[in-house]
Amino acid sequence: MLAKLLIRYLTPYRWLLLALLIFQIISAVATLYLPRLNADIIDQGVSRGDTAYIWSTGSVMLAISFGQIVAAIIATYFAAKASMAAGRDIRRDIYEKVSAFSEREVSAFGPGSLITRNTNDVQQVQMLAMMGSTMLVTAPLLAIGGVIMALRQDLGLGWLIAVAVPLLLVIVLLIVSRMVPLFRVFQTKLDAVNRIMREQLTGVRVVRAFVREDIEEERFRGANTDIMVVGRKVGSLFVLLFPVAMLVLNVTIVGVIWFGGIEVDAGSIEIGTLFAFMQYIAQILMGVLMASFMVIMIPRAAVSAERIGEVLASESTLVRATNPVREFPARATVRFDDVEFSYPGAEQPVLQGITFEAKPGETVAVVGSTGAGKTTLISLIPRLFDVTGGSAQVGGVDVRKADLDELWKGIGLVPQRPFLFSGTVASNLRFGREEATDDELWAALEIAQGKDFVEQMDGQLGARISQGGTNVSGGQRQRLAIARAIVHQPDILIFDDSFSALDLTTDARLRQALWRELPHVTKIVVAQRVSTITEADRIVVLEDGRMVGLGTHEELIESSATYREIVDSQLAVQA
CATH class of the missing domain: 1.20.1560.10 (ABC transporter type 1, transmembrane domain)
Structure with a gap:
C-alpha cells in the first residue's frame, strides 16, 4: 500500500x-x-x-x-x-x-x-x-x-x-x-x-x-x-x-x-x-x-x-445518480412510501413500513419514545442515509435519483445538536446563503426569536462566535441554527428536536412566527414536547421503528394508545 x-x-x-x-x-x-x-x-x-x-x-x-x-x-x-x-x-x-x-x-x-x-x-x-x-x-x-x-x-x-x-x-x-x-x-x-x-x-x-x-x-x-x-x-x-x-x-x-x-x-x-x-x-x-x-x-x-x-x-453508500433529476414537480412535497432502513449487519430494520406525506405549507410532526427512529427517519430526506427499502421522495422525485445539490438547496436542516462555526454571528447565518443581506439576517433572527439577544451582543451581527458556539447558551445556539436554516430560504424546513432548549414561551412565539412568516414552507418537526406539535397538520407516531399512529392531535388522542401515553406522561410531569 x-x-x-x-x-x-x-x-x-x-x-x-x-x-x-x-x-x-x-x-x-x-x-x-x-x-x-x-x-x-x-x-x-x-x-x-x-x-x-x-x-x-x-x-x-x-x-x-x-x-x-x-x-x-x-x-x-x-x-x-x-x-x-x-x-x-x-x-x-x-x-x-x-x-x-x-x-x-x-x-x-x-x-x-x-x-x-x-x-x-x-x-x-x-x-x-x-x-x-x-x-x-x-x-x-x-x-x-x-x-x-x-x-x-x-x-x-x-x-x-x-x-x-x-x-x-x-x-x-x-x-x-x-x-x-x-x-x-x-x-x-x-x-x-x-x-x-x-x-x-x-x-x-x-x-x-x-x-x-x-x-x-x-x-x-x-x-x-x-x-x-x-x-x-x-x-x-x-x-x-x-x-x-x-x-x-x-x-x-x-x-x-x-x-x-x-x-x-x-x-x-x-x-x-x-x-x-x-x-x-x-x-x-x-x-x-x-x-x-x-x-x-x-x-x-x-x-x-x-x-x-x-x-x-471506501465507497460511499451515498451514490450520485448517473442521470440526476434537476427539476422537481412539487418542490415542497415530502413523501415516504413504505420506507425501510437497516444498518449493515443489523438483525432487524431501524425503520419499517413508514408511509406518509407532507404537502407544501403543511407541518408534520414526528413523535415517539427514545430510540424509535425519529432522527433516522428525517435523515432520509436530505440523503444523510439512503433507504434500504421503499422510497423517500422530495418534490415527487426519489431522493436517490435527484441531483444532490438541487436537493440540498431546497432543504433547511436544524440538527438535534446545533453546531456553530468559529467566526461571527453574520458568518454563521450566511453559511445558509452567502449573498444574504444584513436585513435578511435580522429578519431570520426575528423569526427565530434571536434578534433580542444578538442586539445585546458586542458587535451585534459582527459579534464573535467561538468554535462550536461555546460562548453562547444552548437556547441561543438553537435559535441561531434555526435562523441559519431560514436564511437558506428552503422549501422544506426540518427541525430535529430543535426547540428542546427553549422555554415554553419562546417556543410558542417561535412556532407562531414560523407558521406566520413562512406559510408556504413545508415543516417537518421532531419533538419531545407535545405542546410543540399540537397544532401540526399531521402527527406521525413511531414505536420501535414502526408507524403506529397518523393524524391530528385530537384524532390521535382518540385512536392511538401510544400517543395517549406520551401525552399523559407529560401532563403528569407538568402536574
Whole structure:
C-alpha cells in the first residue's frame, strides 16, 4: 500500500524528482571526488614555490565544494516541494472522499480517526517521501561509489570494507528488527491516548458531574505510561544504534591506519592514498547508516499508508445518480412510501413500513419514545442515509435519483445538536446563503426569536462566535441554527428536536412566527414536547421503528394508545 500510495501521488511530480536525482548525483560525485583530489595533493607534495599549483588546485577544490553545496540545497528543495505537494494532494483526496461519505461511513470510521488519518498519518507518509527522495538516492551513491573509489585507491585494504559493511548491516538489521514491532505497538498506544483524551474532552461535563476526575486521570495516566514505556524502548534502540555504528566506523578507521601504515612503511601506497581510503570508508558507512535510518521510518509510514488507503478505498453508500433529476414537480412535497432502513449487519430494520406525506405549507410532526427512529427517519430526506427499502421522495422525485445539490438547496436542516462555526454571528447565518443581506439576517433572527439577544451582543451581527458556539447558551445556539436554516430560504424546513432548549414561551412565539412568516414552507418537526406539535397538520407516531399512529392531535388522542401515553406522561410531569 505504501509503494502504491507514493507512486500514485509522486508521479505528477516526476520532473521534480528527475531534477532531484540529477542534483543528487552531482552532489554525490563531488563528495566522492574530493578525497581523491586531496590525496593527489598530499602525494605530490607542495613546496614553497608552488604558489600557482596551490591556487589552481585550491580553486578547483573550492569550486567542487561550492557545487556540492549548491546541488545538495537544490536537491533538498526539490524533495521538499515534491513531498509537500504530494502530502497536499493526499489530504485533498481524503477530504473529498470523506465529504462524500454518508453518515454511515463517518460513523464506521469515527470522526476522530478520520481527522488523525488526514493529519498525522499523511504527515508520516509525507516525511518518508521527503527523506526517502534524498537519503534513498544519496545512500546508495555514497556506499557503492565509496566502495569503488576506495578499491581504486588500494585493493589490498579492501578486506576491511568486506568485514565492516556486512558487520554494520547485521547490527542495523538486528536493531531494526526489534524496532518494527515496537513501532506498531507505539501506534496502537498513541491511538489509545487520543481516544481517551477525546472522550474526556467531549464528556467533561459528565466527568465532573459524577466526580470522576480522579478515575479519568488514572485512566489517562495508565495509557500515557504505556506509550512512555514503548517509546523508551524505541529510544533505547535508537541510542544503541548510533554508538554501535560509530564503534564499527572507528574500529574500521583504526584498522585502516594500522594496516595502511604498514603498507606506507613498505612503500606500497602513499600517505594521501591512505587518507583518501579512510574518507571513503567513512562515506560508505554513513551511506549504510542513512539507508538504515530510512528502514526505520518505513514501518511507521507503512501503517499510516494502510490507514489512508482504507479511507480512499471506501465507497460511499451515498451514490450520485448517473442521470440526476434537476427539476422537481412539487418542490415542497415530502413523501415516504413504505420506507425501510437497516444498518449493515443489523438483525432487524431501524425503520419499517413508514408511509406518509407532507404537502407544501403543511407541518408534520414526528413523535415517539427514545430510540424509535425519529432522527433516522428525517435523515432520509436530505440523503444523510439512503433507504434500504421503499422510497423517500422530495418534490415527487426519489431522493436517490435527484441531483444532490438541487436537493440540498431546497432543504433547511436544524440538527438535534446545533453546531456553530468559529467566526461571527453574520458568518454563521450566511453559511445558509452567502449573498444574504444584513436585513435578511435580522429578519431570520426575528423569526427565530434571536434578534433580542444578538442586539445585546458586542458587535451585534459582527459579534464573535467561538468554535462550536461555546460562548453562547444552548437556547441561543438553537435559535441561531434555526435562523441559519431560514436564511437558506428552503422549501422544506426540518427541525430535529430543535426547540428542546427553549422555554415554553419562546417556543410558542417561535412556532407562531414560523407558521406566520413562512406559510408556504413545508415543516417537518421532531419533538419531545407535545405542546410543540399540537397544532401540526399531521402527527406521525413511531414505536420501535414502526408507524403506529397518523393524524391530528385530537384524532390521535382518540385512536392511538401510544400517543395517549406520551401525552399523559407529560401532563403528569407538568402536574
